[in-house]
Amino acid sequence: MDSGIQGYSTRYMVEHKGKLYMGALPLTGLANFQLYCSSDPEREGWQLVDVNGHPDKNPRGNLDLLLSYNNHLYVGTGLPTGFEIWRTRGDEPVKDNWKLVVDKGAGDARNEHPWALAVFKDYIYIGTAIEAAVLSLNPDQRIVPPKGFDVIRIDRHDNWELVVGGIPVVPTQPTTGTRGLPLSGFPSGFGNISNAYCWQLQAQGDELYLGTFSWSVLIPYFIPLLPEILRELLAINTKGYQQALLEYWKYITQVDPLFAQLPIEEILQRIAEFLLRIGRKTLGFDLWKTRDGIHWEPVSLNGLGNIHNYGVRMLFLSQDCDLYLGTANPFDGLEVWVKPWRHFAPPCC
Template sequence: MSYRWSNLTPVNGFDGGNLDNAKQNNYAWSMGELGDYIYVGTGRNIVYQLLEQGEIFGVQPPPILTPEHPNNDAEIWRYHKSGYRGWERVYKAEAGKELMGFRFMITYTDINKVTAIYVGGFTITGVSYMLMSTDGEHWEEITPGIPDGFSTRTMLVYEGRLYMGATNTLEQTETTYLYWSDNPKVGWQPVEFGTGANNPKGEVISMASFKGHLYIGTAPFGGFEVWRTEGRLLEKDHWKCVVDKGAGDELNELPLSMEVFKGNLYVGTGIWIGFKSVDPSKVVVLPKGFDIIKVNGRDEWTVVVGQEPLWPTNPTTGKRNISCYPSGFGNIFNNYCWQLRAYCNTLYIGTWDSSILWATLLQTSYEPPIKETQTLMPSADVLNNIISSIGEGILKCPEFKKLNFKKWIQMLICSIKDLPETYGFDLYTTYNGKNFACQSVEGFDEPHNYGIRNLLVADCDLYLGTANPFLGCEVWRYRRR
């Protein structure tokens, strides 16, 4: 790793006065800047909650992922850029609201010239939440003006307005939920879409302003799509599809990250928690490494990181090519291209590497325990859940037969042979969008840092926030000066 990176978190999860609470701040789920401070909105017990709800093949939370006193109420912490005050908590979600995380934050100056930081919440209770603050100390819950049951996924300032892509946390749909406001304290207005072919479909996952247009990445069934406005304004029936059908691989379900770099738009893909399909008919899909797609100013796209497709499709917007870099840079556990960020003539790529999570879950489900035997056999319940989920998916979706299992097995074998040396997130960089260099494959020497959840450019520095469900999140800073 580069020695220019410095760890700003002497205590994982920020809270030096309560280490159990600190561990539960395990995702730096959102990051923003206001004045002399950077802010981190945490995700609380994300993996623990998924396991508690039976979302991962019925596996129960192992002790290493279980807090002593579970508390899922999200927090906001801030750090003075000079470092002289350390970390201080400036907000704790009210008990009972089950506001388990702050998924996105952004600074915006509204129509009244009031600058504030806006923070979108995540909850599964069916209630929508958003906070705002003009000083970073006093926080006001504002009426978001979006229906209950929605959570903030992404936000972007475009043409003087603040846009928000929302996700239906209660039920995955193919509807596009996009809202705008020039004064969020007053409320939000839905962007109106038509029903014809010249309108996006799928929930909005990412956004970017590029070449005078608003680009949105959506997640319909059958592979991610990228759409843009035909003009500068957002008008019903005036949208253009730029990338469709997962850029030739249906397993590219989510356009998780989007960034403009040296005259091109880059899009990084993923699958929910590595295997859970947005299409409820599929139940589960095979995990794969992410792809990165480059879109030029003429809306022509090219795969710059990605192998031959595992689930081939026939896009109408272009033809899939084979990159010289395999999906996930050759690591099948690099399930997310979680972050793309341009900084000082360099594009940074931050991944979610799920390998240490899977290793932990399988080790704790062995029957009998691994320390007493060399037989690597998951418990009967876990094995039955995995088999039944895959079998149910195949029965419900016969197109599973199109999957390139031979290629998938090859990728799995190549990825496993490098473990455990490659536990932890990967960080890659490129200066030209063609040649990529690896900066870290082991989470900055901490294998439990399994994801780069955020990359934030503030002043002249680059801040990196991790996801670490084992120990609590970290924040790092890169200084070129």
């Protein structure tokens, strides 16, 4: 059956007031906000929610997040000017009856995507991301420098505050609040620029877990490719750039004359192998937890002992309150971990 849905993927589905809601996303880049709902997807199909009203009273951008909370439907959208969070003013989505809760990337336009959320102790926690660490939704600037993710939280009265985050890369002036100092004291990405995504947030009992995507383990594998990359760069850049590279190479060979006797490909391969050896404690995703949403401690900083686990792709709480963690690992396949619930403790959900 043709669903009539215009899109290539969805990141979130949520049940709200007896209906199932889903966001549709483009294959890449920026698209119109597309929210679908259904009372019975199998028999009735999907209906597009109408938001074609006043631009300041309806969500816009890529629909990345959905949440049913406090008798409202919340949506998180990706925009090149920074992510936004909206909620319905009433129980259900109605055109021109939405409230903007967070705008302009919570003070940093580089926070383009809200890609993780969890409700924990009466706050909504939102984690940000840049797609593939460097891909922007801005059609005029598709590649941007990487930065670590930020985390904010929203209370029941729609006030937001920064939990994790540093000096903004592209400062903005949100209309919904003011970016202050991070409550946790941690800068973006917990101080690690390779933590490009806050990929998962999930509460288990009185603890909130946060899993990242980190591109740090990819660095050693790209280093041997540098000669080819540099040749491409040298072919399109100016003489000044070429000269700067040559002078830097001259400096390297003066520091260690051994380098001058080896092919550059062998030197780079040795550097890559060295980084892999010394990175066993720090390469791979991060997993953090908190009991109050402010004070965080690391559970793992090296992909739970496997540096090839470069992302926490899923944190899932079962009906028995066991917490399952699924990894993203393009090198040797995924792993699934479980943190059993303390069965002598009261129910967690």
